[in-house]
Amino acid sequence: MKLPVLFVLFTAVVSARAGGDPEGKNNLAGKSDLPQGAEGLAAKYPGDRGIAEAEGVIFADDFEDGAPGAWKRWDEATDAKKNILAAADPADQTGRLGKACLQVTATLAKDNGGGLTKWFASADTLHFRFYTKFDPDCDYVHHFCTLRANKSLQGGDRWSGFGGAGEKPDGAARFSTALEPWGNWGKEPAPGKWNFYSYWHTMSAAPDGKFWGNAFRPAEQPVIRKGEWICCEFLLKHNTPGQADGEQAFWIDGELRGHWKGIDWRTAPGLRANAFTLESYITSNWTKNPVNIVSFDNVVIARSYIGPTPAVKK
Ligand SMILES: [Ca+2]
Numbered sequence: 001m002k003l004p005v006l007f008v009l010f011t012a013v014v015s016a017r018a019g020g021d022p023e024g025k026n027n028l029a030g031k032s033d034l035p036q037g038a039e040g041l042a043a044k045y046p047g048d049r050g051i052a053e054a055e056g057v058i059f060a061d062d063f064e065d066g067a068p069g070a071w072k073r074w075d076e077a078t079d080a081k082k083n084i085l086a087a088a089d090p091a092d093q094t095g096r097l098g099k100a101c102l103q104v105t106a107t108l109a110k111d112n113g114g115g116l117t118k119w120f121a122s123a124d125t126l127h128f129r130f131y132t133k134f135d136p137d138c139d140y141v142h143h144f145c146t147l148r149a150n151k152s153l154q155g156g157d158r159w160s161g162f163g164g165a166g167e168k169p170d171g172a173a174r175f176s177t178a179l180e181p182w183g184n185w186g187k188e189p190a191p192g193k194w195n196f197y198s199y200w201h202t203m204s205a206a207p208d209g210k211f212w213g214n215a216f217r218p219a220e221q222p223v224i225r226k227g228e229w230i231c232c233e234f235l236l237k238h239n240t241p242g243q244a245d246g247e248q249a250f251w252i253d254g255e256l257r258g259h260w261k262g263i264d265w266r267t268a269p270g271l272r273a274n275a276f277t278l279e280s281y282i283t284s285n286w287t288k289n290p291v292n293i294v295s296f297d298n299v300v301i302a303r304s305y306i307g308p309t310p311a312v313k314k
Contacts, residue, residue, distance in 0.1 A: 018202050018203065018204050019203070019204035019214055020198060020204070020214030020215045020216050021215075021217070021260055022214075022215040022216070022217060023219060024217055024218045024219030024220075024258075025219075026262075027216075027217075027218050027219065027258050027259065028259040028260065028261060029218065029249070029257055029258050029259045032249070032256055032259040034235070034249055034256055034259060034305070035307070036251065036254055036255060036256045036307075037254040037255075037307065037308075038254065038307055038308065038310070039307060040129075040254075040304075040305040040306045040307025040308075041054050041055075041056060041057070041302060041305070041306055041307070042129070042300070042307045042308065042309045043307060043310060045309065046095075046096070046309065046310040046311060046312045046313070047062075047095055047096050047097070047098060047298075047309055047310075047311075047312040048060065048062050048096070048298045048300065048309045051300060051309075054302075056302045056304045057300060057301070057302045057303075058120050058121065058123065058126075058301040058302060059073070059118055059120050059276075059299070059300070059301040060299065060300045060301070061073050061299045062098055062297065062298050062299075063098075063101050063102050063296075066087040066099075066100045070085075070087045070100070070102070071102075071116055073118070074116040074118050075117055075118055075119050076116065077114075077115075077117075078113075078114025078115060078116075078279075082111055082114070083105070084104060084105055084113055084114045085102065085104060085114065085115070086102075086103045087100045087103070088100065088101055088102075088103035088295060089101075090133075090229070090295065090297055092229055094312065095311055095313075095314065096229075096298065096309050096310070096311055096312060097229065097297045098297075101131075101295050101296060101297035102116070102278070102295065102296045102297065103293060103295045103296075104280040104293070104294050104295070104296070105292070105293050106141075106280055106287075106291075106292045106294075107290060107292070108282065108288075108289070108290050108291075108292070109284075112281050112282055112283060113141075113279065113280045113282050113292065114279055114280075114281065115277055115278045115279025115280060115281070116277070116278050116279070117275055117276065117277040117278075118275065118276050118301075119150075119153055119158055119274055120275075120276065120301055121153070121274070122238075122272035122273055122274040123303045124237065124238050125237045125303060125304070126147070126235065126236050126273055126301065126302075126303065127233060127234070127235050127300075127301070127302045127304060127305055127306050128145070128147060128179075128233065128234050128235075128236075128276060128299075128300075128301055129231065129232065129233040129299070129300045129302075129306040129307070130145065130232055130233075130278060130296055130297070130300075131231055131232070131296065131297045132229070132232055132294060132295065132296050132297075133227070133228060133230065133294070133295040134191050134224065134225075134226045134227070134293075135227070135293035135294065136226050136227045137289055137291065137292070137293070138190065138191060138226060138289070138292045138293055138294060139190045139282070139286070139287040139288055139289035139292050140181070140183040140186070140190045140191055140192065140285075140286040141180070141181055141191050141280050141281065141282055141287075141292070141294065142281050142282050142283045142286070142287070143180065143279065143281035144178060144180040144181060144279065144280065144281075145178060145179050145180070145276070145277065145278050145279065146176055146177070146178035146277045146279075147176060147177055147178070147234075147236055147273050147275070147276050147277075148162060148174070148175075148176040148274075148275045148276075148277070149161045149174060149175045149176065149265070149266065149271050149272055149274065150162075150174075150272075150274055150275055151172070151173060151268075151270060151271055152270070153274055158274075160173045160174055160271075161173070161176055161275065164199070165212070166210040166211060166212060167211055168203065168205070168211040169203075169211075170201065171200070171201030171202075171264075171266050171267030171268065171271075172266070172267050172268035172271055173271065174199070174271070175198075175199060175265045175266055175273075176198065176199045176200075176213075177196050177198040177199075177234075177236060177248055178197045178198070179194065179195075179196060179232060179234045179250055180194070180195060180196075180197050181193065181194060181195075181224050182194070182195040182197075182215065182217065185286070186286050188223055189223050190286075191224050191226070192223065193222070193224060194217070194224065194250065194252060194257060194258075195215050195216060195217035195258075196216040196248055196250065196258065196260075197213035197214075197215060198213055198214050198216060198248070198263075199211070199213055200264065200265050200266070201264070201266070201267060216248065216258060216260050217258065218257050218258050221257060229295075230252060230253060231251075231307075231308040231309075232250070232251070232252060233250065233251040233254075233305075234248065234249065234250040235247065235248060235249040235250070235305075236248050236265075236273050238265060238272065238273065239263060239264055239265045241266060241268055242267070243264070244262045244263060244264035245261070245262070246261075246262075246263035246264060246265040247259070247260060247262075247263060248263065254307055254308045276301060278296055280292065280294035
């Protein structure tokens with residue numbers, strides 16, 4: 001009698017993809033055929049110089065323009081009057097990051113921090129790579145770098161993927177995923193460990209009955225290092241509407257840490273991941289340190305694996 005076994009297996013697969021994978025049970029990173037290390041398109045562009053012209057690159061910013069024109073390639077930026085965003089010296093000896101980076105200063109009791117958002121022409125498979133550095137005094141970060149799917153690049157529909165915290169998305173209007181540090185409710189040393197925090201139409205409800213981002217994380221991971229530049233990259237593959245064949249994956253310093261398949265991101269072909277927000281957003285929930293500085297540099301959005309950028313020879 002095989003039927004009950006098949007039924008149990010089917011139920012297990014469905015529930016895993018519906019509720020994320022907080023314990024890493026369905027993480028395919030150890031047996032994935034995705035590229036790793038220096039196999040990416042950045043390998044030919046030390047310091048990302050000229051990478052914007054490379055085949056498959058959709059967007060790139062190395063922040064070398066400095067202030068005040070530093071954010072001109074982006075569509076939205078946190079209000080300049082709040083003094084949250086600044087151009088700063090990346091202080092990187094390898095030359096990979098040039099002379100300027102984006103620095104986000106979030107000050108508890110004064111603001112929530114902020115960042116930049118770019119809308120872009122989407123593709124079936126998308127890669128997002130950026131370098132980041134958490135200041136030695138940086139505490140927990142509530143939200144970090146988020147990819148949102150909107151119904152269009154124009155008009156009000158370009159905002160359909162924003163907002164909706166606590167609500168289950170309409171599969172034709174919204175899905176999102178974020179690569180974020182996760183502090184495990186203060187149990188991990190700040191800023192915590194990397195994970196995906198995702199919203200989509202078949203996600204699971206939290207015990208309070210609301211729909212908070214479902215987590216995808218590896219079973220084992222080191223705590224994020226502070227005071228050092230880290231190369232982060234994540235992949236999102238759209239699903240075919242009606243099929244659960246979407247994917248997401250992330251790499252830290254070229255090491256594939258997480259890869260998940262079987263995700264039913266959307267129900268409509270017109271809904272495409274097309275807005276990327278680079279930010280450090282804090283709240284008083286877990287953050288206790290008054291001043292929290294996070295830096296970003298060498299942002300690339302592309303249709304294939306990007307990988308770390310080589311050092312620049314002097
Ligand atoms: Ca730079």
